[in-house]
Amino acid sequence: MTFKILKSPHTHEEVIKKSLFMGVCFHCDKPTEFMSQLDQFADPAATHNCWAYKIGNEYRFNDDGEPSGTAGKPILAALDGSGFDHIGALVIRHYGGIKLGTGGLARAYGGTIARLLQAAPFTTHLPMTTLKLQADFQHSQMIFQLVAQLNGQIDDQTFSTRGATFVLRIPQQQVSAFTADIDNLTKGSGTLENI
Incomplete structure (x- = not known):
């Protein structure tokens, strides 16, 4: 199966209702490699560090304190819909004081990664x-x-x-x-x- 592979780590930032969402995506071939890179990119001072990875049929996601299903799952959905594989994604949120609601959170987290991947440099794995x-x-x-x-x-x-x-x-x-x-x-x- 042909799929896209990220050439290098790529980032994207956006402000949504005063909250800063910083997305980072990077290539990874194993869950341990993902976790190592996650430690490198995560911001301990942020309100939330939500993430997902997809490596072949293996995947995992984490909401990091956001309401269940509003962060990690939308990030994973963005990865699935992008055509990329062997990829990890992290969205760092700095809370701005305005609640987004569950639908708003899902759109913010998934949308940050979807927009990041639209501009990310990639190669095609054959x-x-x-x-x-x-x-x-x-x-x-x-x-x-x-x-x-x-x-x-x-x-x-x-x-x-x-x-x-x-x-x-x-x-x-x-x-x-x-x-x-x-x-x-x-x-x-x-x-x-x-x-």
Whole structure:
């Protein structure tokens, strides 16, 4: 599955009814990495440090004293709707004296992260499958072309008296097409296996 990855930590601030909401998003690959970065970005002097993270199918959120479901859950919803993964988000609130109500809080927390992510620099993660391909020498040039056309990468190649062996990575969604192309190119003599 293709998803967006944040290139670097990104911030966004807005004042809503005299409360300052400061959003921070950052890349993380493990919950422990998220917690370490959360400690780095959180403001102990703030009224609330509400957060959420999404790492594949794993997620967690925290309202940090705000009414249940008004902060962490809307932050997580903003992450889910953004197309980002392997991401942590923190919203630091400095209370300004005017109560927002539960709907206002949810809009403020989720909206801060949603607007932050609209402007955040990202790269696209494309899941790859690693394959080992054995084929005759005569097919080497066409194999390079096929891999390049599919945005794949050849990591290793070796030559022996039996032909050429390639270790390559192909986007997961292109594996079936690549397999069919190799079968056609080599007339069934090429062998592919997952590594």
